[in-house]
Amino acid sequence: MLSETIELSGHIIDSWTLPRAWDTIMDRGGNFTVEEMRVGKHKTETSYARIRVEAPDEETLERIMSELQQLGAVLVNGHDVQSESVEQDGVLPAKFYSTTNLPTQVRLNGQWVDVEDIEMDVVVVVDRERQRAYCKPMHEVRVGEQVVVGHGGIRVQPFERGREREAFAFMQSDVSSEKSKIRAIREIAQQMKETRERGGKILFVLGPAVIHTGAGRYVAELIRRGYVQVIFGGNAIVTHDVESALFGTSLGVDLHSGEQVEGGHRNHLRAINAIRAVGSLEKAMDSGLLREGITYEALKHDVKMVLAGSIRDDGPMPGVISDMQEAQRRMREALRGVEMAIMVSSMLHAIATGNLLPSTVRTVVVDINPAVVTKLADRGSFQAAGLVTDAELFLRELVEALNQLETAR
Amino acid sequence: MLSETIELSGHIIDSWTLPRAWDTIMDRGGNFTVEEMRVGKHKTETSYARIRVEAPDEETLERIMSELQQLGAVLVNGHDVQSESVEQDGVLPAKFYSTTNLPTQVRLNGQWVDVEDIEMDVVVVVDRERQRAYCKPMHEVRVGEQVVVGHGGIRVQPFERGREREAFAFMQSDVSSEKSKIRAIREIAQQMKETRERGGKILFVLGPAVIHTGAGRYVAELIRRGYVQVIFGGNAIVTHDVESALFGTSLGVDLHSGEQVEGGHRNHLRAINAIRAVGSLEKAMDSGLLREGITYEALKHDVKMVLAGSIRDDGPMPGVISDMQEAQRRMREALRGVEMAIMVSSMLHAIATGNLLPSTVRTVVVDINPAVVTKLADRGSFQAAGLVTDAELFLRELVEALNQLETAR
């Protein structure tokens, strides 16, 4: 039997860390001995456990340690983090450590150092001289960089229930459509206000249904009020937004009368063509061609807009990024300073964003389809609060809730 | 080859009646000859077709005629409707004519007579002496009654697109969640207002999610304003409504704070028990025990409430009808004079109601789950307009839309 000794501390029982750890060990075929345990006697007291983990072989032990680490387990031996050199551009050392989106530290020269720009499913590159550690996606590693391997000298900070609670009471609840949303919307409005008051940025990830339902006006209003600093979307949202600004339609449906005003998809092609003819969205605004809508307001109020293309796009609209790695790079850049993310009626871009967000960003996923929210949660975005509701009515109520908060001041 | 000759008239091309008729004949293995055809030259002109339908055998011909009839086809031969005598209570003559929910006439003594209380999947009983025809469900037919058989002397009035359009513009659209609902909600509010102005009754079919989401207050408001004359529901809606009135919870969730305030389902059992102890909902109101909520307002404003039980019920709450045939009878009775039906977050009761409604009642089905609306439409409730949206936000916006209409006056 091989073994390692780990420590867990904090609200490890009421945050379900300890039971999860035991589950993991047993599920993966290991065994454990509790070497020391101190249980908090009151709800404010933390607990502590030192556990020896045993496994029949190296691979099993490795697997168990990998999972325990995500729960905040720290190896008792006090060694530094290990790293190996990249030997081929874009190729990792075989034993690379793959990140979670939780706040993470590595021990460098005996000191715990924060991993910068943490996101999940990437690797950690360390720079021992400058005593720094940061995240990099696989395809960006370069020969000579030191990539973290193994499990020693890594510390992940898992969620603790207490802190979550204050932040977002409704987050604990499931994604049911059978609960009151008005209250949740008010909480979100409150969070948005507080985020802005302390200078945090708010990201909106938007799908085209926002335009089709006529809810673009509410997003435009939020931009004007200063509640949107970053927008992620694709070719569809920008195209239909411009279509609605230029022709008053979205997918050929008149947004005022609700009637189909042209056959099929022609107006959105016309919208793309019109912008291509002037050269860019910025020029369309400057020339007076584009006079309203989300894109217009975003350009006018210096909202950072990252438009990532996809394989199903027509056009594309100028400004939409065709190369996926470039688009991811631009999204990563735009995420700096984002403290809150609101994802509305978007699946592809919401999942892509979820992959890039650190767990500390408060995230709200709004979709009428429960599967979308579930899908996000499945991919490890623990911090996502799902709201199964109508996007149009959600945005309308959100604007109203912010109105009430501001009037109440 | 056997044959029958039918006539179709009206907007039979633009209402898709003629193509559907041809489809039917071909799909069922028949053949046809157009004996005469006059096509309306303009959109206001009706068309006319006389068609000889041929089939290889009696059964096929019968099947084709049965379907053509639902499209408004009338047999050219001028005979009266045929009927046979019931020989055993609750058992029909083998060749019984099974109704649709479309307005239907039968020829009695050479004259076309309206079938009263039309609904689908029941039979027509004729009373030749009193020159009357009316619907009856199978289990209610009694020995000696004359039940319509075969297809002669029956005239069904199918939908024509023109008339529909005026009524409910958004009905043509599909049940997509990707369209603007605000406009549709305003149209519904307008229809409700008009219905009330001409003295028509409005039916609400309600599921328990209306209470769980805290939207009971909006329904209560609609009752107080006179927009609800009949309510259909089950044990769950009335129980959770009373639970919320007595304890401020629904399924144990505090409706104000959104927090779980008791373990599991105990409060709803307490609510039922409390009403059972005083004897009835009416006595609970009279004694001051029940002071608010949908049930309270319904009792106070003489809204007809039919509460039909189901196999999954706890309790049940006094007033909930345990016998399904009695419940259907009471629902049929309460439907007299209903001109509009709004079904919110209810599947079982909405389907049951859909079965009983004539096609002339304008019906709105609101559910966050598209499958529910589709299911209703599948069962032949052609007149149902589906709105895939959030029940709570729908009811909130509906109250607001009615406010605006009333203020605008």
Add this chain to the structure above:
Amino acid sequence: MLSETIELSGHIIDSWTLPRAWDTIMDRGGNFTVEEMRVGKHKTETSYARIRVEAPDEETLERIMSELQQLGAVLVNGHDVQSESVEQDGVLPAKFYSTTNLPTQVRLNGQWVDVEDIEMDVVVVVDRERQRAYCKPMHEVRVGEQVVVGHGGIRVQPFERGREREAFAFMQSDVSSEKSKIRAIREIAQQMKETRERGGKILFVLGPAVIHTGAGRYVAELIRRGYVQVIFGGNAIVTHDVESALFGTSLGVDLHSGEQVEGGHRNHLRAINAIRAVGSLEKAMDSGLLREGITYEALKHDVKMVLAGSIRDDGPMPGVISDMQEAQRRMREALRGVEMAIMVSSMLHAIATGNLLPSTVRTVVVDINPAVVTKLADRGSFQAAGLVTDAELFLRELVEALNQLETAR
């Protein structure tokens, strides 16, 4: 501050009992002191905790104790269970104890006694003389019966992870459609075989889609092989089953060619009428009218069939129970000895059955709609394993998996 002292023992950390208990206390506004704690050092060792629970008022304490009890907490004081007399038929004492579906014991005359026929959301009646305790739904309690009140002297046995695991490995997984079902189906087949070998009964709860999809043949096969002892369903399943036996159609669709062979719903009315004419399903079988299908096989092989009506039924078919309380009573009766329940494409009857099943019955819910499974789980049927898959293909594979198991012997 008021307080009570409780004990928890068993796998209380790895079964998440202890963290849940702490959550509950904190969420409901209480406080706790761990008076004693012994943590199992290895995965086979159990743990023990004695906890003093404090709350600011009687109501809060009561609520907390009510929830802790469901987690297996036992009051340290050694009193007998308390009970009060029923004073009005069908009305409970105000402080009635409401059951869960977990195995439950009450202390009578100093001894722990099993509560018979446990199901959720009913009450416990005790008979101190005969030293017995059993469940009763509210409407069946009679004047003079002793109903359990409060929380003392009650012991609930929660799930422990270990035991679950052996039973149904795939139960831990969520209801995802993105996992392999073949393996899960084989496990279910294995469980069915074992259940039958030890003489346990298997219940099938069936919705009408089983017939519409042509999968009735697989259920008939399972009956013939002895894998079905009880069937729960409604008017629809029996009607379409008879329709398919008599006319080869289901909802008018030819089950062989898949084509619509008659207009709308007429054949199912004819099926009901035909059985009404002979008087009963049994007579239809005896007379040779009914020669195949689920109902035929069930009658022939003495499968207990409970058909519960609903408000949406046509007919109904003879044998369908119209009174909901009578139907529930018959379902309760038929559940004796059932050790496994398989629910296919049924929502209403599955929820109704879920309410009546003790947690010890292994339950499989098969539906293509994830919402149905989630809904069941929400109602406290912890033991339900959900399979989001196609009912027809599930049943087909189940028959094949049983074939393989039998051949392998």
Add this chain to the structure above:
Amino acid sequence: MLSETIELSGHIIDSWTLPRAWDTIMDRGGNFTVEEMRVGKHKTETSYARIRVEAPDEETLERIMSELQQLGAVLVNGHDVQSESVEQDGVLPAKFYSTTNLPTQVRLNGQWVDVEDIEMDVVVVVDRERQRAYCKPMHEVRVGEQVVVGHGGIRVQPFERGREREAFAFMQSDVSSEKSKIRAIREIAQQMKETRERGGKILFVLGPAVIHTGAGRYVAELIRRGYVQVIFGGNAIVTHDVESALFGTSLGVDLHSGEQVEGGHRNHLRAINAIRAVGSLEKAMDSGLLREGITYEALKHDVKMVLAGSIRDDGPMPGVISDMQEAQRRMREALRGVEMAIMVSSMLHAIATGNLLPSTVRTVVVDINPAVVTKLADRGSFQAAGLVTDAELFLRELVEALNQLETAR
């Protein structure tokens, strides 16, 4: 009033072309006069209509003509198609004609010429000298090319019901999960066999759930049997396929035992890294690293695989195309000769493919989520037959149905 005269001919009533045309004219605010009408007297006779369409202004008339054209209407005046010169790369003349995916002809020098490589939402470029016309997406048009504008000289061939029927009987049915799929699967197998016998190519569009459910083995089998000529997918399917070939897992779940064997997503990163290390999928096969799975079989049997990236990708796997316009180009190329398309558990790539497919390609969309199929149909892929069922069980049954067909030979 402005006017144009059009002709419609063929099965214009039973294919619902004429009523749709009238609807269109009326819905868009126009008017019509039937100048001549000949109605087919029998089901095999075609009909003919010459209709004068009137509209109050140029824009309305334009819109109406645009829609009528998609129904097969041809302008009576016998002029050639009109075109305008591209004046800026990637920018269209303002009045560009936007295609449908229906077979289309344009009149060049008095002769009707087929538009090559038809797909929807692109434009038609004409080469009058070589008497050719072909499709081009907006971003590929180059200065000097002649792009078709307006509506004259264009002929679209709409679906006629008759032909459809033979092809795919179940296509007429909706996407219901409540119908038998076994029969539909047999029809699909039959079509696949016939397609291969006449040398047509079959395209599979695959989502990652195919691997997660363990159904990759069935696709591999279909490749080996020669039933797959083209595969479209993304980074996820290829990554999880390689992950399952290298490590026996998909998303970290062991495909044999169904158990989670590693924490989170690490194995798929390892799989990508392993292929990156050897350089390409081809080299991985040649070197013996990759020995099984869909990718392996595809490479071995010269199946054309187009892997299009997306914004949510990790890695990416070598061979995945990062540039969306390049990916679309490669997909267009690979579609030559494809006569049948089967899309399983893929939304993004299925929609993208639907956009590129001409209406003549028989398409089957298989997904457990009805919304996916509906979404495809909404985008104008009329020819798509939806099957709401389980992907794993579908593929398993498809292999078996092909077995039976081959054995039956």
